[in-house]
Amino acid sequence: NAGVTQTPKFQVLKTGQSMTLQCAQDMNHEYMSWYRQDPGMGLRLIHYSVGAGITDQGEVPNGYNVSRSTTEDFPLRLLSAAPSQTSVYFCASSYTPRDPRNEQFFGPGTRLTVL
């Protein structure tokens, strides 16, 4: 198993550009999520999905879109990048909430800089 994979590892954007951060998992997890990590603030939830076709907002959703067309993939779209979106982005996946094995498996992260 590759676990949770993210591409790209690094990205530099100009203000106003759009892009998609890719996330995939091969563990057949129903739950997937996106976090951003800023200095001194830990990780904050952007969007999450409890299964294909179902997405919902987390703590900091503004400026981001997601979709979940398959169980494996959960891309994060930045519609019009802003310097405030400079951050490290983590994708995570896990078993269903009621599974006692429940823990989140994280991808390696994407460092995004918006100029």
Next chain:
Amino acid sequence: AQTVTQSQPEMSVQEAETVTLSCTYDTSESNYYLFWYKQPPSRQMILVIRQEAYKQQNATENRFSVNFQKAAKSFSLKISDSQLGDTAMYFCAFMKQDNNDMRFGAGTRLTVKP
């Protein structure tokens, strides 16, 4: 909303000694999970230990153990026989039982000195 507080931004410990990282949380839920994650310089988030709130027994994983005080809403991590490879950021996290919305503390940067 649930909040997680880690009051120690940075800590250091000598190799082979013991260190305790603090975490408190605020919730009205009775059923939930608590986690400690390690983030080394590679940035990879690695699960260290987890605790189910309904279990009174403190979780242990080799050199890592927790002191879970449910009434006090406290969840500290003890690292015994510290090793150089334990140098990392450590995040405490809370998750309600009925969903996977995980809330993280701001982290504690631990340095193990030779």
